[in-house]
Amino acid sequence: MEKKKLNVGLVGAGFMGRTHSNAFRQVGEFFKLDYQPVLKAVATRNAQSAADFAVNWGFESWEDDWRKLIERKDIDVIDIASPNDTHAEIAIAAAQAGKMVMSEKPLGRNAAESEQMVAAVEAAKVPNMVWYNYRRVPAVTLAKQLIDDGRLGRIFHYRAKFLQDWTISADVPQGGAGTWRLDAQVAGSGVTGDLLAHCIDTALWFNGSIDSVTAATETFVKQRTHAVSGKVEDVKIDDASAFLARFHNGSLATFEATRYARGHKALYTLEINGEHASIAWDLHDLHRLSFFDHGDEGQLRGWRSIHITDGDHPYMRHWWVPGLQIGYEHTFIHQAADFIQGLSSGQPATPTFRDALKTDYVTDAVLASARSGRWEQVRS
Amino acid sequence: MEKKKLNVGLVGAGFMGRTHSNAFRQVGEFFKLDYQPVLKAVATRNAQSAADFAVNWGFESWEDDWRKLIERKDIDVIDIASPNDTHAEIAIAAAQAGKMVMSEKPLGRNAAESEQMVAAVEAAKVPNMVWYNYRRVPAVTLAKQLIDDGRLGRIFHYRAKFLQDWTISADVPQGGAGTWRLDAQVAGSGVTGDLLAHCIDTALWFNGSIDSVTAATETFVKQRTHAVSGKVEDVKIDDASAFLARFHNGSLATFEATRYARGHKALYTLEINGEHASIAWDLHDLHRLSFFDHGDEGQLRGWRSIHITDGDHPYMRHWWVPGLQIGYEHTFIHQAADFIQGLSSGQPATPTFRDALKTDYVTDAVLASARSGRWEQVRS
Amino acid sequence: MEKKKLNVGLVGAGFMGRTHSNAFRQVGEFFKLDYQPVLKAVATRNAQSAADFAVNWGFESWEDDWRKLIERKDIDVIDIASPNDTHAEIAIAAAQAGKMVMSEKPLGRNAAESEQMVAAVEAAKVPNMVWYNYRRVPAVTLAKQLIDDGRLGRIFHYRAKFLQDWTISADVPQGGAGTWRLDAQVAGSGVTGDLLAHCIDTALWFNGSIDSVTAATETFVKQRTHAVSGKVEDVKIDDASAFLARFHNGSLATFEATRYARGHKALYTLEINGEHASIAWDLHDLHRLSFFDHGDEGQLRGWRSIHITDGDHPYMRHWWVPGLQIGYEHTFIHQAADFIQGLSSGQPATPTFRDALKTDYVTDAVLASARSGRWEQVRS
Amino acid sequence: MEKKKLNVGLVGAGFMGRTHSNAFRQVGEFFKLDYQPVLKAVATRNAQSAADFAVNWGFESWEDDWRKLIERKDIDVIDIASPNDTHAEIAIAAAQAGKMVMSEKPLGRNAAESEQMVAAVEAAKVPNMVWYNYRRVPAVTLAKQLIDDGRLGRIFHYRAKFLQDWTISADVPQGGAGTWRLDAQVAGSGVTGDLLAHCIDTALWFNGSIDSVTAATETFVKQRTHAVSGKVEDVKIDDASAFLARFHNGSLATFEATRYARGHKALYTLEINGEHASIAWDLHDLHRLSFFDHGDEGQLRGWRSIHITDGDHPYMRHWWVPGLQIGYEHTFIHQAADFIQGLSSGQPATPTFRDALKTDYVTDAVLASARSGRWEQVRS
Secondary structure, rough: OOEEEEEEEEEEOOHHHHHHHHHHHHHHHHOHEEEEEEEEEEEEOHHHHHHHHHHHHOEEEEEOOOHHHHHHOOOOOEEEOOOOOHHHHHHHHHHOOOOOOEEEOHHHHOHHHHHHHHHHHHHOOOOOOEOOHHHOOHHHHHHHHHHHHHOOOOEEEEEEEEEEEOOOOOOOOOOOOOOOOOOOOHHHOHHHHHHHHHHHHHHHHHHHEEEEEEEEOOOOEEEEEOOOOOOEOOOOOOOOEEEEEEEEOOEEEEEEEEEOOOOOOOOOEEEEOOOOEEEEEEHHHHEEEEEOOOOOOOOOOEEEEEOOOOOOOOHHHHOOOOOOOOOOHHHHHHHHHHHHHHHHHHOOOOOOOHHHHHHHHHHHHHHHHHHHOOOOOOOO | OOOEEEEEEEEEEHHHHHHHHHHHHHHHHOOOOOOOEEEEEEEEEOHHHHHHHHHOOOEEEOOHHHHHHOOOOOEEEEEEEEOHHHHHHHHHHHHOOOEEEEEEOOOOHHHHHHHHHHHHHHHHOEEEEOOOHHHHHHHHHOOOOHHOOOOOEEEEEEEEEEEOOOOOOOOOOEOOOOOOOOHHHHOOOOOOHHHHHHHHHHHHHHOOOEEEEEEEEEOEEEEOOOOOOOOOEEOOOOEEEEEEEOOOOOEEEEEEEEEEOOOOOEEEEEEEHHHHHHHHEEEEHOEEEEEEEEEOHHHHHEEEEEOOOOOOOOOHHHHOOOOOOOOOOOOHHHHHHHHHHHHHHHHOOOOOHHHHHHHHHHHHHHHHHHHOOOEEEOOO | OOOEEEEEEEEEOOHHHHHHHHHHHHHHHHOOOOOOOOOOOOOEEOHHHHHHHHHOOOOOHHHHHHHHHHOOOOOOOOOOOOEEEEEEEHHHHHOOOOOOEEEOOOOOOOHHHHHHHHHHHHOOOOOOOOOOOHEEEEEEEHHHHHHHHOOOOOEEEEEEEEEEOEEEEEOOOOOOOHHHOOOOOHHHHHHHHHHHHHHHHHHHHOOOOEEEEEEEEEEOOOOEEEEOOOOOOEEEOOOEEOOOEOOOOEEEEOOOOOOEOOOOOOOEEEEEEOEEEEEEHHHOOOOEEEEEEEOOOHHHHHEEEEEEEOOOOOOHHHOOOOOOEEEEEEEEHHHHHHHHHHHHHHHOOOOOHHHHHHHHHHHHHHHHHHOEEEEEEEOO | OOEEEEEEEEOOOOOOHHHHHHHHHHHHHOOOOOOEEEEEEOOOOOHHHHHHHHHHHHHOEOOOHHHHHHHHOOOEEEEEEOHHHHHHHHHHHHHHHEEEEEEOOOOOOOHHHHHHHHHHHHOOOOOOEEOHHHHHHHHHHHHHHHHOOOOOOOOOEEEEEEEEEOOOOOOOOOOOHHHHHHHHHOOOOOHHHHHHHHHHHHHHHHHOOEEEEEEEEEEEOEEEEEEEOOOOOOOOOEEEEEEEEEEOOOOOOEEEEEEOOOOOOOEEEEEEEEOOOEEEHHHOOEEEEEEEEEOOOOOOEEEEEOOOOOOOOOHHHHHHOOOOOOOOHHHHHHHHHHHHHHHHOOOOOOOOHHHHHHHHHHHHHHHHHHHEOOEEEEOO
16 A cells, blocks of 8 residues: 655745644644655745754755745645745746645735636646635534535524734834734735635635625734834734625625734634524634534523534544544644545645635725725625 | 602513613612612503503502603603603603603614704703613623723724524514514614614723724515514514724724524623723623733733622622622613712713713614715714 | 412521512512512511611511511511521421421531421421522523433432632631621531532432432631630631532532632532433523533534523523523522412422431531541431 | 654554654654654554554554564663553563653552552663653643742642543443453553543642542443453443542542543543632643632632643743644643653653652552542552
């Protein structure tokens, strides 16, 4: 039972580079797959960083330019874990070179970039996927199954928010290694593309397409020192973003993201209310799912807190025993496993680039509405 | 220490009539006050209902027309607990007759009605108050004190929602005794005036005025049988209502109310995020307050769940001993106590009619925005 | 529909005097009953206290000696809310005078006293009841119904604890008005008779009789000033008490009570585990019941948090609307209602004196085991 | 910076074999250590199982007898993850061969075995450690630090329980691969050595030594089919075990473990109450710590739910970013890291065999008390 190799070339040696590397390293021990990922090379601009990262994670080699990765014949898949402003160029070049392409989210900095990326991978007919990892939280995957099974009936409401508090201090810089997410040129947008994009990806997956939105954004700290230039510069990202949405299925929704919600580190919460049942989940206790079933006997109806650690819960038979929780990093392992299974089955793992483009249409509409003060239609 | 009498004339013998009667009956045992409420008379259109209610609650007499209450010399305060479409006429007549006036919320069916009510009580210089009872949940009152003490610092976010699920079935009628809240003619609006009004009242109290809103409303069940006419008629209220708001202090907010959130009976939740601290509360566990203090030592920062049952918590020294919770009805008792103390001190209990008018300006703007599809300024 | 009168003579004007008075005052508004309690007289040793209490709560008269209450012909029921050392003498005298008798818990200071009390009321054939009020928390009553319906199947485990923290400071005195619970002469025992007695009463009601126990007690603060004598005296009560129990049905149990559990004010928690289902409840959120049903579909099993505020929940149709919680004091109102309904139906409300004696047999065995260091059989 | 090698020989290819292998594989990516574990060989009785396990986890080789592992010169540390009845023999042989020894918990099947194991490793002066992994849950480690810092003051109470429900069905067999924990000959005892041992290890670490215990055990299902013999045999393990304890520091404790608590999968809960503060934690939400500080301002005292995911929380700087939780498996990675750091520093990681022996003295006393019906002193 010799496995085939899936030779990975990773771009980026930051936080997401770590989560992806870990996923590729671990997936083979926990999932029976036809392909074994091989950490072939990592590329990042600083050669020393590339080398250190490669040694730490067991990459066979490293490069100081992502273009060298794409040129290499011994690499099957280019995995993009570098800042947002690099996604489009790398993905397009990789696709044109016939590589499979994985990209961190959001796909591009805006839908225009993303459309080019979709066109490139589809023209090249290469497998492609975007790392909207929260789809692979077992509780979230179970929620999707319940919705698809029709357990909720007609949907009335969807609500999601993603709350953080790490940029409240005006001393946090913008730009540079750890804080490029505050630099609009690099990130494309602020919390809209960073945090709301996660909320939207799940929402579209759960509840279908969004027709229109009305939005508000805010930048609470107007100027920050730029970590690269060293100068105090205007902050051009959105610190907070909220919108109301009408889904195509007639349901009404609220969305919000911010980095100014004191007390919340990475609190992504979602809830969906249907005629027969409701589901809620949050990232701070990701191993639990809240479920209310109106079909339960009247006196005994209540929100159930389901500890998603049983063998019959999505992905969980690959892990430990009931009661023992997994964490954040496992979502990436699951997604890596699904990508590989997609290669075997011919059923691509989602979200593909095309799927992820839909999220960008929503974020574009959100930002447009925040500017226009009007409801904006979402492209489709 | 003979107490003075406060002779109460109650209009309405429904749910709110019960909560008010209970408040007047109990307040004297738990609070030391200069005035003892006396349940002088209750008025409701059906004489038998009035009589039954009077006997049950210990009213000395009853009437089948509120006008008779106003004519009576032995009544000091007219307390309006009848449906929304009656508030304005009764309040204005009562004020003109020189009675003190208490009204259930919302004040009028819209700000135009409410302005007339304000004008009437201010012209007559009579004490007046609106029963936005949730201000008197001890946890909510404590939150207000913390905000006023500057504990939170600059405010970035406010979010509130009020979720119910009792009208999901299309078999629920509109109009009539138990369901007049679904009849736009009687109620003025749907959840906007019913549930959002509570959220807005607290929000204005906590966080100052709202400058502008963008809103969406929805009516999920388009037709319902009218309980009075017996005919199937178009539903004209809003089943759900959501809006984004910009407060005058620069903070960004989301609000939502619905009667279609399966699994939630009366889940009013609120959260306010400031630079230094955050506060959250919900009505389903009203005796708890959630508080996060960034000033806590780093490793030990966490949301505190404060069991608001100690003698030094607002209103609680009047009740039992630490650990023993009070419930919903107590908020009315507290408000009755505060009204009476306001008579003694000359500092009127809030919200006065004028205070409550501000909530109507917001709900009017919400409904206007839902119609116009634009941001609407809130009058002030 | 003129109601009959139930003329109440209350002994004691402390905390429990307040809860009982409130119950008698309110029960008629919320429950349809054949008898209307009338607050005829209150007795307490200090005449001024008696008078103040009577005025506050609306008693028609007052006495400075409980014996005078018993002599009065216009009193039907003697309700004992005075310290534990008075229960037996008053109850026996009342029964001998042909009065109905209600007593605060525990019945006597020990089973020997309680047996005399039982003998007295049974000889006199007078209605009698002990105020183990937590049976009438709607969530607790519902739990009892579920158990009686066989929903849990064979029972394996029971666990209960009652945690407080109000006596940690060595400055808290013993004896006197507010702290007689620390005076062994008055209280009989410490937390065993005070807090554990509640846990045991519920446990016997839910799970049948206890065969044997092994226990440990501890007195953490060895000496305290006596509030009456003013002298520093040895503390003779148990500050903490824990025991293991074997129920007659074969289940194994743990019980614990203390006034030294920092952070807990009145945290009575209970849990019962059966073959098919489990139930948990705690007093700090008394309006919720936790229920786990193994019969639920596999993937969706979870603990339900049931918000016990619906009209089909025990007692709740008498109160407000779904979602609106009641509190501590309502348990006494429910018990008063049940007592009165028992008078009408001839089915006495529980726990009767005889029922409550069983709790005393357990607490006696607990204290005996703590002294002997052996398992002790529980009398029955 | 070439790392030294730590050549690992693993005995056992079951659940614990997996957690240990995973720990050795991952520790090097997340912790900067002087030694890199090398998965040299795995041994288990079934050669095919050994081979499969080795291939899956990347062991360089495999053996069908643990004795062969010990004979190999290329192995530095013998890690015992096989059933309890093998621990002593393997550990003693490994120590005598000069290998470092790690053992799954409990150390031996009873203290007599464990004493021999301690003697062997101490005579051989080889590094040794027992995998009481829950000490390395970051929340638990933080609790230990808070206690050691004196934050709690004088300790009054300790309580712990470990609740499971997986053996309620009488169809679960005893003995064999997945169910050897029900076979007294293999396991030594039932929940006492399996689950209570975890509770006791943490308790001794947090709160010092236990002087005496009184205990009860129960076997609810008296006979089960033996998976090896195929015969119905008497069950000789304890299905449930509970005890009261007196700690040397004067605090009073309750402990309980069972596999018959419907609704709980692996609910290890602990709480410690001190004069100034209290701490609680449970395994079902292992990434949270509950902390109550009486030093907090009066009105704002409450239990804090601390999300243990910050860089300044124990171990967490090695993982992701604030808000993103880790899970069960990480506790083993932390323990592997600490073992290796102990090799470098000369400060052995705890619990050593000697430390773990103290837990066995307690479990022996618990089982003895359950038999004798008396309080039993704990050896020390």
